[in-house]
Every structure is written in structure tokens, then in C-alpha cells.
Amino acid sequence: MCGIVACRVRDHAAPVLLSALRNLEYRGYDSVGIAVSTEIGTLARIRTVHRIDDLEHRVNDWNGARLGNVGIGHTRWATHGAVDEANAHPHCDCTGRISLVHNGIIENCDELRATLTTSGHQFSSAVDSEVVCHLIEARLAESSDLFDAVQTAVTQLEGSWALAVLEESTGRLVAAAHHSPLLLAHNDAGTFVTSDPAAVSEWASEFHILRDGDVVEAGETLRWRNSGLMIDPPTPVDFARTHSPAELRGHSDFMDQEIDEQPVLAAKLIDELGPAIANGRLWDELGLPPFDALQIIACGTSMHAGRVIAQTLGRLAAVPTTLTLGSEVAYDVVLPRTLRLAISQSGETADVLRALDHPVPTEVRTLALTNNPHSTLSRRADAVLAYSAGPEIGVAATKTFVAQVIVGVCAVLSALVSSGRLSVTATLELVEQLRRLPVQLTTALEISRRVVPAIAHDLSTASGFLFLGRGSALPYAAEGALKLKELSYRWAEHYPAGELKHGPLALIEPGTPVVAVENGDPRLRANISEVRARGARVVTVGYDGSTIPVLTGEPTPWGPLEAVVPLQILARAVALELGRDVDKPRNLAKSVTVE
Structure with missing residues (x-):
């Protein structure tokens, strides 16, 4: 910092x-x-x-x-x-x-x-x-x-x-x-x-x-x-500048602008990477050896993106994955033939960089996923995936999260087809699902802009929030909770919905906001009933019939990425209701260069 x-x-x-x-x-x-x-x-x-x-x-x-x-x-x-x-x-x-x-x-x-x-x-x-x-x-x-x-x-x-x-x-x-x-x-x-x-x-x-x-x-x-x-x-x-100076283009703040940029950014990334996925070229050009396990090293929003990437890999090929917070790496055991995926928006996150100092077997390789190809992380990694999201001025990450998920998932798909663990036919079908993301994000934006402000107004006096999800929806619930904390200064916790009965249900009282992110898992309905029976104010993000109906189509291995849009807009809208500076939340900074 x-x-x-x-x-x-x-x-x-x-x-x-x-x-x-x-x-x-x-x-x-x-x-x-x-x-x-x-x-x-x-x-x-x-x-x-x-x-x-x-x-x-x-x-x-x-x-x-x-x-x-x-x-x-x-x-x-x-x-x-x-x-x-x-x-x-x-x-x-x-x-x-x-x-x-x-x-x-x-x-x-x-x-x-x-x-x-x-x-x-x-x-x-x-x-x-x-x-x-x-x-x-x-x-x-x-x-x-x-x-x-x-x-x-x-x-x-x-x-x-x-x-x-x-x-x-x-x-x-x-x-x-x-x-x-x-x-x-x-x-x-x-x-x-x-x-x-x-x-x-x-x-x-x-x-x-x-x-x-x-x-x-x-x-x-x-x-x-x-x-x-x-x-x-x-x-x-x-470092020749490839982007114009930061300026608001008809938006009241940079966060609002960067939320709006997500569909176009998604389309750009998928157009660039799509042709190199099903033939394995995206992975092969990184020059990395095959791997039998994946270790994600990240912090904050980047860790949530890392969890999406790890879950995608696990669902498609049963590859073991480890999620390691950069500040807690000292207690992890890394096995041979592991790929370390280090994720940092700035490429200067001190906890992630120090984590790379942790001794690992000599054959372990590090792949950096960053918005800064000239960063310290990029120089220390064996290979780099630069997702080129452009400047993100808002301290709370929005478009860089979407970029990390898309580029990370594309790399995972390419690695699996390159190693023969995923067929070309199956990969092409997944690439087609990725190509639908820009439209899905656009639809989510349009619906959220209409629906969310009134919800945020009603919830702005709440002292805290609970976010729920199951399986592939859980990282998005976690990201929604983090955004609300960062911007509104209200407590917000995320939990696997199945864990409610193991403690978190004690937090529920009449009026407690509970935001549930759907992914097609029918068990979530029972969990919603449990909190609703205790007086919770439930907001569902999901398919038709939900409070914020932004999801369409069949569930994907990377989960409901479009669900992050209403969660971002909700956090911003609640913060604005409370008079917060959404671009520069208190006590935070964009580039975390101290441990």
C-alpha cells in the first residue's frame, strides 16, 4: 500500500x-x-x-x-x-x-x-x-x-x-x-x-x-x-500507456462504470482466448509441465475467483485442489507435480509474494494470474496469464473478479484438453457456454439496475447480512458478502447453506437480511425456508421466480458468474444509501503491498 x-x-x-x-x-x-x-x-x-x-x-x-x-x-x-x-x-x-x-x-x-x-x-x-x-x-x-x-x-x-x-x-x-x-x-x-x-x-x-x-x-x-x-x-x-486516463464517462463513480464494463470485457477475453482452448494451445503456449494437483494462492476477491477456478477443475477432472490464503501459506504441504496458481490483481500483493518464498518441491511451477504483466508477481512466476482488464479505479474489485474467473477457467479447460483429461467435443461445448456469458452479464445488469435499488433502500438500515450458497454458488456468495463489507461497513458473512444448522442460524432474528445465491441445487430451498421461518428478510438471486431473476440456462462447472452483478450493485446501492464513498472505502487500498 x-x-x-x-x-x-x-x-x-x-x-x-x-x-x-x-x-x-x-x-x-x-x-x-x-x-x-x-x-x-x-x-x-x-x-x-x-x-x-x-x-x-x-x-x-x-x-x-x-x-x-x-x-x-x-x-x-x-x-x-x-x-x-x-x-x-x-x-x-x-x-x-x-x-x-x-x-x-x-x-x-x-x-x-x-x-x-x-x-x-x-x-x-x-x-x-x-x-x-x-x-x-x-x-x-x-x-x-x-x-x-x-x-x-x-x-x-x-x-x-x-x-x-x-x-x-x-x-x-x-x-x-x-x-x-x-x-x-x-x-x-x-x-x-x-x-x-x-x-x-x-x-x-x-x-x-x-x-x-x-x-x-x-x-x-x-x-x-x-x-x-x-x-x-x-x-x-x-510501459507505454494502452488505456486513456481514468475519467468518468457518464457515471457517478468509477465502481458504477466498472460494473458496466463487465459484459464488454467478458466478450473481449472470450473472443481472444476461445480459439485457443479446445486445441490446448492456450495451455501449451505457457510452457508449463503437466500437473496432478493445483494450489491456489490468493487473498480477498482473488481468492474467491481462485475457488471458482479450483471447483471447475475438480468437477471436470477430479484434480485435487488446495486453497491457500497468502498470509497462511506456512502451514500447507505442497506435493510434487503441483501447479501453483498465484492470483493478484496488482501483481504486488505482499502476502502472495511472500507465499512464493515458502519452500516447495523443485518440480513445482508457478503460474501468475494478474492484471499487471510487468509486476513483481509476473517476474517471479514461471508463466503469466495477464487478463488485461484495463485500469480498475474503484478499490473494491468488480471487473477484475470477472476477468480472473474467465481467464482462469479458460486456462483450466485448455490444460485438461491438452493433457487428455477432457475431450475436444466436451471442451467445445463448454466454450460455447462461455460465449454466452457476455449476454448473460448484460441481462443481469439490466435486471439488477431495475430491481436492486429498491431492495437496497429497504435493507440499508440493517446492521448485518448473511449470504448463503451451495456448491458452485458459494464463491459468489462469499464475493457478495465481501463487497457489502467493503463498501457499507456493515458486517456481512457468507456460509454454505448446509452449515446454517451448525451455528449461523443463531444470527437470524426478525428482519435479518439473508441473500441466497442459487445454482440449481434443490436443497437450497429448504435452507431458505429455515431462515424465513425465523423471520429473515430473504433476497434470492437466481432463476425466474427469485427476487432478482438473473440466471438463465443450465448450471455450468464455474457456477453462476452472472450472479455477481446484482451482488455488486446491491453492495454499492446500500453503501450509497448510507453516504459512503464507494470508490474509496475507509481503511482500504487497491494494491496491498504490506503483510
Whole structure:
């Protein structure tokens, strides 16, 4: 989480930083700030616990020395320390000589803080990032060279970091990274350091990706070190923008727009992948060996998509599957000839990346499923499935969930036909079912737009919700519950409907909303009767006769994907009834880069 930008440009740095921070706000929005060189050799530090617009006003109202051409910026997702201006980045040392922005977690910050305090350093915040400032300050007392001081300081750190350090008077800028994404562009427009290339795509398209342990001085020329040794910069990667800047096109918020984009995205993905499924080409081109078991590694919405993929594989070919939350991988045993499918929208999810460090048999291979083919996850995997959903600005995932399910299912089908576990004839029939998805999603949108707002209005005063499903519907019930939690800040739990009598039924009282997702399993009717008999307010998502009748056709191995549409719209509508910011829910961020 958190977003970093730094730049050295010909003219004024502040407008570049503000534009970049607006593009990085999805990574955290608890606070935001910049530090910029001035014409008299000082650093102007401007911070706020409000959004980018407030920072822009503060910059425009700045009445100090004229702002210069070098600066750093940061948008924060709080880890250490409360959300207040003292804890907002950039941070500075005791003398004000340097300012620093940091993304990551310094695991030994308490020990370092105690040692530095004993040495006379005074801290003004509760964040771990400030420790790095004072550590660099202490090293500067020994070497007086910023590049050397940063290099020495990071050798004392444990944990993860992406750093940009700015020195007053000289305007020197140094960046460093370890287990946290950071990229650098150096061209005629200037030098740019960022967590996400899209943040500065107006000025740069080719970026050097900092490797673990890299320390770089971003001056008129680049000085690049790793482990204390001068090295050549890594080969630049082309991140040429393929999508227009994020803008609302007749929608009130990005989430609403991204929900609407799902049928078109589904059609695009199926058109691209469909011809390569039944002949096994989609799988064969990945270059991965055959597998006897599947391990899904993911978090949040990506885990729900992973469960759909795993269930599809299990139903069609009885392949054993394991679902592993990235943060809990240490307790899993991975057998030989297992395929690890690591799923992350950003490709930078720290829990997923750390999970890949868990030792596995040498023949185990990793396949990444991500929206970012240039991400850390993509670089670490043996093969990559990039689903190219385009930018998703809303923090709560919508279209990327649909994309993950479709691309993952297509890959599973192709793998099964390639290995002879599924016939070409059967696969072609399944591909035809996939081709119906865009129309089914469109129909679900049309029905949901008409039906759901009134339901959301009636349910908006409820304190909590229960989501039920059976079999292939269960991952969609789980995703519906997660969306409602993320957006409305109401508790929402999902359960297999058969588990009601084993405890969750105690939650039901008159008026409790219960959302049941159908998949054709007749046993669900009895479970609905059980909650209705106890006064629950039941909302069914299913076939004709249900509250929200969006399902058509026979059940598929991947379950009722179109059911996710009314669940997304329900969560958004309830949140709007409660006055929530549906694009930027409290306490959350889009790219989860801390464990």
C-alpha cells in the first residue's frame, strides 16, 4: 500500500507530483504530502490528512520561497501510527536536511528507534518511516554523502521498503527498494521515481525496475548500486500507456462504470482466448509441465475467483485442489507435480509474494494470474496469464473478479484438453457456454439496475447480512458478502447453506437480511425456508421466480458468474444509501503491498 513519486524536471516539480499522486491515490488515502526544493535551497514540506484536492489548495496557497524542480510525494495507507498530520509523509530528520517517503514495513523499527533516541535523535511521529530518516542522518554525520549514507542505512533495515530521499541545498535525490515495488524513468522530460508507471505516464513510458537491494542516485545521470557495488541499470521495460486516463464517462463513480464494463470485457477475453482452448494451445503456449494437483494462492476477491477456478477443475477432472490464503501459506504441504496458481490483481500483493518464498518441491511451477504483466508477481512466476482488464479505479474489485474467473477457467479447460483429461467435443461445448456469458452479464445488469435499488433502500438500515450458497454458488456468495463489507461497513458473512444448522442460524432474528445465491441445487430451498421461518428478510438471486431473476440456462462447472452483478450493485446501492464513498472505502487500498 501507499504510493510514492519523486521527480527531477526542467520546470516546476509540484504540478508533476500532484498529478502523479492523484493517479496513486488508489494505493491509500489516509494522508498525502510532498516535499519540494525551493529557490533558496530549502525544502518545502506540505502535508494533509485530507485528499489530493486539499493538498493542491495548500500548494497553491504556499507563500514561502518559490518551489523548485525536484521533489518527492506520498499518499499513505496507515500502518504504524494514527491518521494525523504528524504521521503523514514526507518525514524529515532532526536537522531538516533530508526529507523521505517510504512504502513498506520496517520490522526492526523499535530497536532502531531506541538506539537512535539514545544517541540524541528526536522523533516527531509514530511511524516506522521516520526511523529511516534519522538512520540516514546518522550515516551522513559519518560520510556527508547522501548516496553513501542511504546505501549504508538500508543495510541496517529489516523488512520491506521503497524509499525516495531528497536532500536540501543540493537537491540530490536517492531511491532504494527491497521487497516493495519501485520504478525509475530517465529521459528528456526528466527523472521520475514511482510505485506505479501509470502515475507518470504523461512524461515517461520506459522504466527501470529496481531490484531488491538497489540504491540509485537520480541525478542528471544515474548512479546505480546493489550490495554496495556499482552496477549498470537494468534493461528498461516499456510501459507505454494502452488505456486513456481514468475519467468518468457518464457515471457517478468509477465502481458504477466498472460494473458496466463487465459484459464488454467478458466478450473481449472470450473472443481472444476461445480459439485457443479446445486445441490446448492456450495451455501449451505457457510452457508449463503437466500437473496432478493445483494450489491456489490468493487473498480477498482473488481468492474467491481462485475457488471458482479450483471447483471447475475438480468437477471436470477430479484434480485435487488446495486453497491457500497468502498470509497462511506456512502451514500447507505442497506435493510434487503441483501447479501453483498465484492470483493478484496488482501483481504486488505482499502476502502472495511472500507465499512464493515458502519452500516447495523443485518440480513445482508457478503460474501468475494478474492484471499487471510487468509486476513483481509476473517476474517471479514461471508463466503469466495477464487478463488485461484495463485500469480498475474503484478499490473494491468488480471487473477484475470477472476477468480472473474467465481467464482462469479458460486456462483450466485448455490444460485438461491438452493433457487428455477432457475431450475436444466436451471442451467445445463448454466454450460455447462461455460465449454466452457476455449476454448473460448484460441481462443481469439490466435486471439488477431495475430491481436492486429498491431492495437496497429497504435493507440499508440493517446492521448485518448473511449470504448463503451451495456448491458452485458459494464463491459468489462469499464475493457478495465481501463487497457489502467493503463498501457499507456493515458486517456481512457468507456460509454454505448446509452449515446454517451448525451455528449461523443463531444470527437470524426478525428482519435479518439473508441473500441466497442459487445454482440449481434443490436443497437450497429448504435452507431458505429455515431462515424465513425465523423471520429473515430473504433476497434470492437466481432463476425466474427469485427476487432478482438473473440466471438463465443450465448450471455450468464455474457456477453462476452472472450472479455477481446484482451482488455488486446491491453492495454499492446500500453503501450509497448510507453516504459512503464507494470508490474509496475507509481503511482500504487497491494494491496491498504490506503483510
